[in-house]
Amino acid sequence: MPPPQSPKQNKVLAALPLASYTRLLPLLEHVAMPAGQVIYDPGLPVKYVYFPTSSVVARLYETESGACTQTGIIGNEGLAGITALLGSENFPVRVLVLSTGKGYRIKTSFVKDEFESEDELRPLILRFAHALMIQTEQVAVSNRYHTVDQQLSYLLLMSLDRLPGNELHITHEQAGIMLGVRRESVTVAAHKLQAAGAIRCRRGHLAVTDRQQLEASAGEQYEVVKKEYDGLLTFYSALAARSSEPPPAKFKRFFQSAE
Amino acid sequence: MPPPQSPKQNKVLAALPLASYTRLLPLLEHVAMPAGQVIYDPGLPVKYVYFPTSSVVARLYETESGACTQTGIIGNEGLAGITALLGSENFPVRVLVLSTGKGYRIKTSFVKDEFESEDELRPLILRFAHALMIQTEQVAVSNRYHTVDQQLSYLLLMSLDRLPGNELHITHEQAGIMLGVRRESVTVAAHKLQAAGAIRCRRGHLAVTDRQQLEASAGEQYEVVKKEYDGLLTFYSALAARSSEPPPAKFKRFFQSAE
DNA sequence: AATGTTATGTGCGGCTCCGCACAGAATTGG
DNA sequence: CCAATTCTGTGCGGAGCCGCACATAACATT
Numbered sequence: 001m002p003p004p005q006s007p008k009q010n011k012v013l014a015a016l017p018l019a020s021y022t023r024l025l026p027l028l029e030h031v032a033m034p035a036g037q038v039i040y041d042p043g044l045p046v047k048y049v050y051f052p053t054s055s056v057v058a059r060l061y062e063t064e065s066g067a068c069t070q071t072g073i074i075g076n077e078g079l080a081g082i083t084a085l086l087g088s089e090n091f092p093v094r095v096l097v098l099s100t101g102k103g104y105r106i107k108t109s110f111v112k113d114e115f116e117s118e119d120e121l122r123p124l125i126l127r128f129a130h131a132l133m134i135q136t137e138q139v140a141v142s143n144r145y146h147t148v149d150q151q152l153s154y155l156l157l158m159s160l161d162r163l164p165g166n167e168l169h170i171t172h173e174q175a176g177i178m179l180g181v182r183r184e185s186v187t188v189a190a191h192k193l194q195a196a197g198a199i200r201c202r203r204g205h206l207a208v209t210d211r212q213q214l215e216a217s218a219g220e221q222y223e224v225v226k227k228e229y230d231g232l233l234t235f236y237s238a239l240a241a242r243s244s245e246p247p248p249a250k251f252k253r254f255f256q257s258a259e
Numbered sequence: 260m261p262p263p264q265s266p267k268q269n270k271v272l273a274a275l276p277l278a279s280y281t282r283l284l285p286l287l288e289h290v291a292m293p294a295g296q297v298i299y300d301p302g303l304p305v306k307y308v309y310f311p312t313s314s315v316v317a318r319l320y321e322t323e324s325g326a327c328t329q330t331g332i333i334g335n336e337g338l339a340g341i342t343a344l345l346g347s348e349n350f351p352v353r354v355l356v357l358s359t360g361k362g363y364r365i366k367t368s369f370v371k372d373e374f375e376s377e378d379e380l381r382p383l384i385l386r387f388a389h390a391l392m393i394q395t396e397q398v399a400v401s402n403r404y405h406t407v408d409q410q411l412s413y414l415l416l417m418s419l420d421r422l423p424g425n426e427l428h429i430t431h432e433q434a435g436i437m438l439g440v441r442r443e444s445v446t447v448a449a450h451k452l453q454a455a456g457a458i459r460c461r462r463g464h465l466a467v468t469d470r471q472q473l474e475a476s477a478g479e480q481y482e483v484v485k486k487e488y489d490g491l492l493t494f495y496s497a498l499a500a501r502s503s504e505p506p507p508a509k510f511k512r513f514f515q516s517a518e
Numbered sequence: 519a520a521t522g523t524t525a526t527g528t529g530c531g532g533c534t535c536c537g538c539a540c541a542g543a544a545t546t547g548g
Numbered sequence: 549c550c551a552a553t554t555c556t557g558t559g560c561g562g563a564g565c566c567g568c569a570c571a572t573a574a575c576a577t578t
Contacts, residue, residue: 059396061396061397061399061400063400063404063479063480063483064479065478065479067400067403067404068400069399069400069403069404071395071396071399083389085385086385086386086388086389086392087382087385087386087389087494088386088389088390088487088490088494090490091389091393092393092396092483092487093393093396116378119375123346126344126345126346127345127346127347129345129388129392130342130345130346130347130350131347132392133345133388133391133392133395134350134351134352136330136392136395136396136399137318137320137330137351137352137395138320139399140320140328140330140395140398140399140402141320141322141326141327141328141402141439143399143400143402143403144326144328144402144403144439145322145326145328145439147534147535148534148535171554171555171556172555172556173554173555173556180400180403180404181535181536182535182536182537183555183556184535184536184537184556184557184558185534185535185536187556187557187558188557188558190556191557201556202544203543203544203545203554203555203556204544204545204554204555219324220322220323220324221322224322224351228347228351231347231349235346235347406564406565407564407565430524430525430526431525431526432524432525432526440565440566441565441566441567442525442526443526443527443528443565443566443567444564444565444566446525446526446527446528447527447528449526450527460526461574462524462525462526462573462574462575463524463525463574463575
């Protein structure tokens with residue numbers, strides 16, 4: 001269990017082998033990430049890469065004509081700013097903090113060096129990129145086929161999976177922006193979920209009261225993404241385990257295990 | 260200009276430095292890719308990575324409940340099977356050939372080795388992954404906000420950018436599957452575009468007659484993605500140029516250029 | 519040319535969401 | 549404590565797409 005306020009609260013950083021972690025540690029800057037803060041604007045260079053610990057951020061794809069939809073939720077299992085690592089400065093996505101919390105940031109060039117010239121960080125990030133891709137594709141399907149109720153359920157589940165507690169601090173208006181629907185549609189959807197007993201809403205808050213119900217409402221879409229992210233975490237811990245194996249004992253008989 | 264039937268018809272392979280290209284060349288297998296052929300099924304391991312030359316493939320995200328939408332069009336500017344390189348065996352996406360043509364395939368383990376242990380191929384592929392990501396996000400927005408007309412225009416443009424000629428061999432039914440709409444909706448949309456003079460449709464074919472008109476109809480969504488892919492190609496050729504620079508001449512005066 | 523098959527055209531009721539309008543409730547700030 | 553602000557609740561006409569049901573047209577086969 002990492003101590004409070006450690007970069008290891010971020011699962012990518014936690015999965016790094018010691019050598020790599022040690023290289024990055026002095027370059028990491030602990031920052032507050034208040035809800036609503038814009039991390040990246042579309043088209044502007046990515047100066048820092050962010051590793052959330054207790055915060056949750058969202059990728060928001062906006063068009064000039066005002067259309068807008070969330071394409072990915074990122075918490076302490078990942079990082080914001082992959083774009084810069086994949087090799088493109090310029091991307092049309094806004095990233096903002098969805099739920100207040102902390103995180104670590106690091107100058108893009110530093111992670112980029114580590115990412116490109118060493119072999120430890122890269123697989124972690126690429127595996128995460130894959131999960132993010134799946135999430136985005138799921139949103140694409142969702143935007144065509146699913147009702148607002150379903151999408152709201154999904155949004156809640158994805159956010160709360162990355163937060164302690166069972167309550168998300170968000171207004172209907174903000175949720176509407178995330179989902180790309182009207183504020184009123186969110187209100188109605190929230191009521192339906194409340195009537196079903198899945199959530200309870202107060203002004204500016206949505207609290208889950210029956211998670212199973214909510215998962216049922218979100219349906220298959222959440223299941224698939226959840227599974228992908230479970231796989232991601234397994235991958236992380238497999239790597240972490242491998243790298244924390246003790247070096248082969250030269251005098252094996254001195255180090256017999258208790259079993 | 261690459262000779263016909265060369266792996267260099269694929270722009271990723273063409274941008275590879277000689278050393279890397281030479282390593283991969285004997286491992287590449289030239290294959291026919293007929294329209295409708297399924298390259299990957301959801302959940303099955305990715306045995307080969309495909310580099311299209313004259314074919315065009317599409318990523319299709321399908322859910323168990325039958326919902327389905329295209330999340331990316333890939334031609335000779337990229338490759339199918341990135342998933343395997345990012346580190347996950349298992350992904351819920353179907354990939355199929357949208358337009359008949361040729362391509363090269365290579366056993367996953369071979370590219371994976373090259374991707375992981377050498378430094379030439381990786382940046383190309385990662386940069387492409389980024390473009391694909393943008394494309395998917397664009398589709399996500401599109402699925403929420405745009406009309407069938409607009410999306411059909413977009414699909415046509417994206418496909419034809421990757422094909423010679425101005426005609427796509429596709430039925431309304433198939434286009435409907437790609438877009439995740441009814442066959443009838445495609446019929447109606449195609450008529451609108453035809454009435455506007457942008458396309459002409461025959462049984463099983465959609466031919467562009469006025470590209471500007473079609474781009475206007477697709478609107479901003481195509482523009483953004485097109486720009487991203489233009490950037491991708493620039494990136495490719497920058498890399499290719501760097502790697503094809505002649506080695507520094509030891510006897511410089513013997514190799515003066517004509518200028 | 520006859521026949522079956524596949525692709526396309528068209529219409530209708532229904533659903534979900536939108537845009538708009540406005541009323542009420544919760545919270546904040548002087 | 550009152551006013552201003554911000555959120556939430558509700559209703560109505562309309563747009564766009566769906567699901568379904570047929571009708572027709574293009575092509576393929578023999």
